[in-house]
Amino acid sequence: MSSVNKENVKELKGKKAPARMFIFPACVLVIYGMLFTIDPNKALMALKTSIHLLFTIAQPLVFVFVIMLVFNLFVKPAQIVRLFGKGVRIKGIVLSVVAGIISMGPIYAWYPLLKNLKEKGSGTCPIAIFLYSRAVKPFFLPVMIACFGWAYVVILTVLTVFASIAMGCFMSILMNEK
Amino acid sequence: MKIAISSEGADLKARVGHRFGISPYLIIADLGAGNFEAVASPGSLGQQGTGVQTIVLAISKDVQTVLTGYCSPAARRHLEANGIEIFTGLSGTVGEVLESYKKGEIQKVEVAKIEHEPEKRIGNMGILIDAMRRSCNQFASMLPIFLGVVMLIGLLNTFVSRQFLASLFSGNPVLDTFLGAFFGSILAGNAINSYVIGGELLRYGISLFSVTALIITWVTVGLVQLPAEIAAFGRRFALLRNGICFLLSIPIAIITVVVVNLVIR
Structure with missing residues (x-):
């Protein structure tokens, strides 16, 4: 007896990110090219504005890299899976929040794994918590602080964590789980 | 007992994958139940981090053994840390390799091979370089x-x-x-x-x-x-x-x- 996980196959096909991620910047460059022929002075001004903005964000970006490095050194995806959704009691909820916060990469890369966990009996609550708590991005905090300030980032982060737990509870109730 | 075999295709007639992290499929064979499941491997996309997702996939499927052509030292470290045995240097079809494993033929050859593999132990510098490489890849992927x-x-x-x-x-x-x-x-x-x-x-x-x-x-x-x-x-x-x-x-x-x-x- 055999089975092929067709949804996984369908989901993973056609995501050639290495080529796709250059489409957007290439389009912006084409717009710049067109504007340079129409209004070179204003296009140059736009380029200078972009470079200025880039320098403003450069320092927080260095911190972003350092935090990414620390996470890659000490946090392994296998640990995240083991943390995730161990029951729906307080410990399970806290671990699901932590797993969501420290998880990296695009969300769709996590779908097959979360689906597997669901198939293995994990409830809706930890999955909903995990997906929401991904809104807290510890490695991007330096950029967020540079844009909005400490107070804003701390308050939004705390509220996001609480909202992720509320989200888990809502989903659990609405999906008719005990 | 569940065994993951890296594979070039979605059935037992497919060739065993050359590399664990980037082979298109993982065949998850349940020896107890006598069935198998073919799962598209995230690592086949070749994106940064997806090789690690293949490891996580194997762990989340409760696999106890991995059979493959080659397994990188970093992947081997993660798998072994989670109690998964790895047998490398395998070729042929998935069905053939699975039969050999059931008969105990692979174990005798491969365990000795693993013990003599010089890259099994990697120092702290290797871990740091590995983390640095992954961070650079992640950073570079968001940059464009x-x-x-x-x-x-x-x-x-x-x-x-x-x-x-x-x-x-x-x-x-x-x-x-x-x-x-x-x-x-x-x-x-x-x-x-x-x-x-x-x-x-x-x-x-x-x-x-x-x-x-x-x-x-x-x-x-x-x-x-x-x-x-x-x-x-x-x-x-x-x-x-x-x-x-x-x-x-x-x-x-x-x-x-x-x-x-x-x-x-």
Whole structure:
């Protein structure tokens, strides 16, 4: 007896990110090219504005890299899976929040794994918590602080964590789980 | 007992994959139940980090043994740390390799091979280099879109007047918060881009309510990823989750801004 996980196959096909991620910047460059022929002075001004903005964000970006490095050194995806959704009691909820916060990469890369966990009996609550708590991005905090300030980032982060737990509870109730 | 075999195809007649991390499929054979399942391997995409996802996939499938052509030292370390045995240097079809394993023929050859593998133990420097390489890849992967966003903001700053952008928003905090949440829901990509865009929108006089709602829904609501989410968790779960996240973003944005104003004052 055999089975092929067709949804996984369908989901993973056609995501050639290495080529796709250059489409957007290439389009912006084409717009710049067109504007340079129409209004070179204003296009140059736009380029200078972009470079200025880039320098403003450069320092927080260095911190972003350092935090990414620390996470890659000490946090392994296998640990995240083991943390995730161990029951729906307080410990399970806290671990699901932590797993969501420290998880990296695009969300769709996590779908097959979360689906597997669901198939293995994990409830809706930890999955909903995990997906929401991904809104807290510890490695991007330096950029967020540079844009909005400490107070804003701390308050939004705390509220996001609480909202992720509320989200888990809502989903659990609405999906008719005990 | 479950065994994962890296494979070039989705059945037992397929060749065993040359590399564990990047082979197109993992065949998960359950020796106890006598069946197997072919799972598309995330590592086959060749993106950074997806090789690690293959390891996580094997772990989440409760696999006890991995059979493959080659397994990198880093992957081997992760698998062994989770109690998974690895047998490398295998070729032929998945069915043949599986039969050999059942007969105990692989074990005798491969265990000796693993013991003599010089790269099994990697020092701290190797771990640091590995982490550095992954960080560089992750950083490089977000850079093109990020640079595109920065260049687009330069264009908006120069060619679009603040008055025009502000006119898109009504000035009503509640309505603007809804608008911000809506834009955040339809836009997708790295969260770092939402911070930069949000910061610039503030300069244009857009309310912090609206920008906060945009930042929240940018990550929590994914209309672009909705088909994939439906495929993974079902229509009811995906629609409910995205709907609640959208609605939840409004009170969170309002509370955040009110508390921030109180704290700053």
